[in-house]
Amino acid sequence: EADIYQTPRYLVIGTGKKITLECSQTMGHDKMYWYQQDPGMELHLIHYSYGVNSTEKGDLSSESTVSRIRTEHFPLTLESARPSHTSQYLCASSAGGLTEAFFGQGTRLTVV
């Protein structure tokens, strides 16, 4: 069983609110990732990190930001949520880019 956790699992918030989606892993993995996935659709990489103090933007333009102050923690923040941010957000980690990724259960975000 993967030791990567996302909170909250479900979140409904109003437009304009600031939110932070939490992601933590206990496997000591250097690499962590955030993907965005609409229901039944493909995953789009929005942010990734090689390790502490490293963050990179993914292929999908996103208004979110991330930080990596500790190896185990990779939170994603939306400064001002909009209905277009409604989606599922999946966090993952891996020991390297050439090994398997472990995924959290996801956060399903609805912005009303």
Next chain:
Amino acid sequence: SQQGEEDPQALSIQEGENATMNCSYKTSINNLQWYRQNSGRGLVHLILIRSNEREKHSGRLRVTLDTSKKSSSLLITASRAADTASYFCARDNYGQNFVFGPGTRLSVLP
């Protein structure tokens, strides 16, 4: 999709039948992986095949890789209702991250 294609997009079979899903990609790879996703959940890793491997087995799963055609297939033998899920292939992106295909939605009818 710039990330590649999977086909079919959806597949519906009876329990006990075999299910085959295909994945194509556009760039060179170090490895290709297959993941499973139950509805509304995260992805679970199934199998990784390296670029110098042609076939790999894990239980009822068989994965093949043809680097000359830039394609891979996932075969699930003797399917069960519990195999109902979406299946994604993912290629490594020069070791930096993972690029996922659009997925195949498999329904196994009892």
